[in-house]
Every structure is written in C-alpha cells, then in structure tokens.
Amino acid sequence: MAPDLDYNSIEAFHQKLANSRRILAVCGAGLSAASGLPTFRGAGGLWRNYRATDLATPEAFDRDPGLVWLFYGYRRHMALNAAPNPGHDALAALARTNSNFMCLSQNVDNLHLRANHPRYQLRLLHGSLFDIKCTNTNCTHLERNNTADPFFPAIAAASQDQSPSEPGIIPLLDPSHPLPPITRDDIPRCPACREGLQRPGVVWFGEQLDAAMMADVNNWISREPVDIVLVIGTSSIVYPAAGIAERARTKGTTSVVTVNLEAETPDLLDEMSPGDFYFAGDATELLPRLLE
Numbered sequence: 001m002a003p004d005l006d007y008n009s010i011e012a013f014h015q016k017l018a019n020s021r022r023i024l025a026v027c028g029a030g031l032s033a034a035s036g037l038p039t040f041r042g043a044g045g046l047w048r049n050y051r052a053t054d055l056a057t058p059e060a061f062d063r064d065p066g067l068v069w070l071f072y073g074y075r076r077h078m079a080l081n082a083a084p085n086p087g088h089d090a091l092a093a094l095a096r097t098n099s100n101f102m103c104l105s106q107n108v109d110n111l112h113l114r115a116n117h118p119r120y121q122l123r124l125l126h127g128s129l130f131d132i133k134c135t136n137t138n139c140t141h142l143e144r145n146n147t148a149d150p151f152f153p154a155i156a157a158a159s160q161d162q163s164p165s166e167p168g169i170i171p172l173l174d175p176s177h178p179l180p181p182i183t184r185d186d187i188p189r190c191p192a193c194r195e196g197l198q199r200p201g202v203v204w205f206g207e208q209l210d211a212a213m214m215a216d217v218n219n220w221i222s223r224e225p226v227d228i229v230l231v232i233g234t235s236s237i238v239y240p241a242a243g244i245a246e247r248a249r250t251k252g253t254t255s256v257v258t259v260n261l262e263a264e265t266p267d268l269l270d271e272m273s274p275g276d277f278y279f280a281g282d283a284t285e286l287l288p289r290l291l292e
C-alpha cells in the first residue's frame, strides 16, 4: 500500500491532530539522542567492544556481574548528567493538555519523568536505570535510586567523565585499557532477602515485560480505537514494543505517524497506509512543531 501524497505535511498532520482524541506514543532511544545519550544502534551499538544487546541479558550478569554493572553504572552517570530535551517536553505538554494521551517508552534514562511527564500517562516498558531490583527471582524487592553515582564504590570508574586528558581516569570505553577488577563480593547484596545481588531495574533480553503493565497497555489500545499512534526515534526491532503500532492498527487506528532521523525509503513508503505520516528529522525539533 502507499500513503497519501501529503504524508509528510505538517499542516495535514495538524488537521488530523485537531480531529483526534486518543493518542498513543511509542518512544525509543532516538528521542534521547539529542540529550547526548547514545542510541543502541548508533556508533555500532558498541560499549567498549561489547554489543549493548549482549550486556543487557541475565546470562551476561550471571557470567560477569561486575562488567554489566560498569555498563549500567556508565549509563546511569550519562543519564544523570543529561537533561530532557524539547522532544520530551512536547510529549509531557501534550499529556498535560490531553488526558487521552498515553506515552509508552523503551528508554530507561528517566528523562520523561524529569520532563515532568504525568506518571499515569507514561509507561516505561523496559524499566529504569534508577530502579534497583534483586537477582533472586523469588524476591520482589525494588528500590528507587535516582542519585547514587556510582551506585557502589567498586564501579567508581563508570562515574568518571571519560575525557582522556584527566589524569588517573580509566578510559572505560577504550578496550585496550583493562577494566578495574570487580568481584561478586564487591556488589551489594539485596537488603531484603540478603541472598540475591542488586541489579539494575531494567528488563533484559529474554525477560518478560511487566505483565500487569502490558495488560494495561493492551487494554488501553483495545478498549476504544486509538486515533493516532506516534512512533518516535525507534528502529522498531525489539518486541513486544515493536508490535504495538500494528496491534493498534488492527484495533482501529487510522494514522501511524513515524518521527525518525532516517529519511523515508521506497520500502518504508510501501509499508505505509493512507492516513499515515512520516516525518524525517530530529525528534527534538519535529515534536514541538507537530504537537504545538
């Protein structure tokens, strides 16, 4: 199928927006790119010489919890030193003016909440770097820690700005430099069960998303047709998040609106339907204009 001729017209989109009530957004790493946070597929998706997706697994944590904590300690440090951008602000403003707007995010960087996005109109599908949970699957202990950087002393190297000029800095991202040795005993035990190790409160590959949250999302999509689904700064490769827009379409959505830095290709246009939009560019610039 093919989209309408005005598939990239902001005026046409504003007309659609004016006649729409229920709006859903699905956000990815591209939304936080302008805040200085690397995307998963940007820069080859590598952290040091590891694929980020290889470190974001329970198996990797079992194998080397110190390495995985250095990876998450680094991302906590980066996120703590980043700030929400006008893209986050535009989504938060839409939520404050439209109670029928639900924002789903794959991002674990806490920038939506720091943009004062109303909590009840936000679902963090993959958890947060600032939630801490326990490796003991029978233990439900969950704590919020928005501040500690480093989260524990042994990963202090992850909390140093990686400017090579600084004396004594361990260039964490440079694989030619050995990492500081971190043993299991260096990692905090869970204060509740005293058995498990504390781990980042994110959803790793191979782990289920929160069932209650997904039921809530599916109910929100199914109970009444969603007029517009915004797909923002995501490569739509990771499931179940990547399947949400099409699921909404089967439930009556008439307009899927993609905002992505990558220009639309003929294949992409082929996959679009009449009523869909595609806006190629930086989400930070486009979202304030689209949602004004």
Ligand SMILES: CC(C)NC(=O)[C@H](Cc1c[nH]c2ccccc12)NC(=O)[C@H](CCCC/N=C(/NCCC(=O)O)S[C@H]1O[C@H](COP(=O)(O)OP(=O)(O)OC[C@H]2O[C@@H](n3cnc4c(N)ncnc43)[C@H](O)[C@@H]2O)[C@@H](O)[C@H]1O)NC(=O)OCc1ccccc1
Pocket: 027, 028, 029, 030, 031, 033, 034, 039, 040, 041, 042, 056, 106, 107, 108, 126, 202, 203, 204, 205, 206, 207, 208, 209, 232, 233, 234, 235, 236, 237, 238, 239, 240, 241, 259, 260, 261, 262, 281, 282, 283, 284
């Ligand atoms: C790789 C993929 C094929 N694998 C999966 O999807 C797997 C397995 C799977 C399940 N169902 C399937 C069906 C088919 C195939 C595979 C599966 N899914 C799971 O394991 C999920 C759990 C998935 C969650 C994993 N955790 C993350 N994050 C948290 C941790 C952490 O962050 O460390 S995923 C993580 O990667 C994803 C990265 O994607 P994006 O955010 O889109 O980022 P990316 O870099 O890829 O793209 C950025 C985009 O932005 C654009 N862009 C860049 N700059 C800008 C800019 N400035 N403006 C606008 N756009 C911009 C770029 O052009 C680009 O398009 C995000 O979801 C992010 O949260 N669990 C699960 O399904 O449990 C049950 C189960 C288990 C096993 C088997 C069956 C069922």
Ligand SMILES: [Zn+2]
Pocket: 134, 135, 136, 139, 140, 141, 190, 191, 192, 193, 194, 195, 196
């Ligand atoms: Zn525990």
